[in-house]
Amino acid sequence: MSKLLVKQEERNDEGRILHVSPESAGWDYVGFEVYTLKSGETLQKETLNNEVCVVLLSGKANVKTKHKQFDEIGKRMSVFEKIPPYSIYVPNQDSYYVEASTDVELAVCQAPGKGTYEARLISPEDVGQEDRGSGKMSRKIHNILPEQKEADSLLVVEVYTPDGNTSSYPPHKHDQDNLPHESYLEETYYHKINPKQGFAFQRVYNDDRSLDEAISIEDGSVVLVPEGYHPVSCVPGYELYYLNVMAGPVRTWKFHNDTDHEWLFNK
Numbered sequence: 001m002s003k004l005l006v007k008q009e010e011r012n013d014e015g016r017i018l019h020v021s022p023e024s025a026g027w028d029y030v031g032f033e034v035y036t037l038k039s040g041e042t043l044q045k046e047t048l049n050n051e052v053c054v055v056l057l058s059g060k061a062n063v064k065t066k067h068k069q070f071d072e073i074g075k076r077m078s079v080f081e082k083i084p085p086y087s088i089y090v091p092n093q094d095s096y097y098v099e100a101s102t103d104v105e106l107a108v109c110q111a112p113g114k115g116t117y118e119a120r121l122i123s124p125e126d127v128g129q130e131d132r133g134s135g136k137m138s139r140k141i142h143n144i145l146p147e148q149k150e151a152d153s154l155l156v157v158e159v160y161t162p163d164g165n166t167s168s169y170p171p172h173k174h175d176q177d178n179l180p181h182e183s184y185l186e187e188t189y190y191h192k193i194n195p196k197q198g199f200a201f202q203r204v205y206n207d208d209r210s211l212d213e214a215i216s217i218e219d220g221s222v223v224l225v226p227e228g229y230h231p232v233s234c235v236p237g238y239e240l241y242y243l244n245v246m247a248g249p250v251r252t253w254k255f256h257n258d259t260d261h262e263w264l265f266n267k
Contacts, residue, residue, distance in 0.1 A: 198238030
C-alpha cells in the first residue's frame with residue numbers, strides 16, 4: 001500500500017475512524033480526523049496549539065466552544081446531496097463539544113493557530129460555490145474556508161467530480177515557498193464515493209519523478225500530498241467527493257501548473 005494512502009480505522013471509543021497528524025504524515029502543518037457519532041453521542045476535544053475547522057459532513061448536531069454555542073446545525077444527510085455544509089471555526093487554546101442530534105459524520109481539520117480570530121459558525125450561506133473547468137475536467141467547488149475568509153493557517157474546500165471526469169486538473173502543485181509565484185502547502189484529500197463500492201485514482205508526482213505514485217482510492221480513504229502534482233480521476237458510473245485541507249507557513253494558495261499539460265487550458 002502506498003505510504004501516501006491512509007485508510008479508515010476501526011471506530012474507537014470517541015468515534016474516531018481516521019487520523020492524520022503532522023507526526024504520522026511526516027510534515028509540519030496539517031492534521032485531519034474523521035469521527036462518526038450516533039444520535040445522542042458526544043465528542044469533546046481541546047484545540048491546544050491548533051486552530052480547527054469542524055465540518056459537519058452529514059447529520060445534525062449541537063456544537064459548543066468555550067464562548068459560543070450553535071444549536072441544531074446541519075442539514076444534509078449525505079455529502080452527495082451537494083449542498084454546502086455547516087462548519088465551525090475554533091481558534092487555538094479553545095475547545096469544542098459536539099452533541100449529535102442525528103447520526104453524524106464530522107471532519108476535524110487542524111493547523112497551527114495564532115489566536116487571531118474568535119470561534120464562529122460557517123453556514124451554508126457563507127460558503128462560496130463555483131463550477132470549475134470544462135468538459136471532462138469540470139467539477140463543483142464549495143469554498144468552506146478560503147484564503148479570503150478569516151483564519152490563521154487553514155484552507156478548507158470540498159469538491160465534487162462527476163463520473164468519468166478528472167479534477168485537480170490540469171495538474172498543479174504548491175510545494176515551494178517561492179512567493180509570489182508559488183506557496184508551500186501540505187494537503188490532505190478525504191475521499192467519498194457514490195455508490196460507495198466504487199473507486200477512483202489519484203496520481204502524486206513531482207518533476208524529477210523521485211515521487212511518482214498512482215493510488216487506488218476507495219470510499220473513506222485519505223491521500224496525503226506532501227509535494228508534487230496530484231490529479232484525481234473518477235471512473236465511469238461513480239461520482240467522487242473530496243474534502244481538501246491545506247496549510248503551510250503562509251496562508252495563501254499560489255500554485256504552479258505542470259507545463260507539459262498547460263495546453264489543456266485552451267481546450
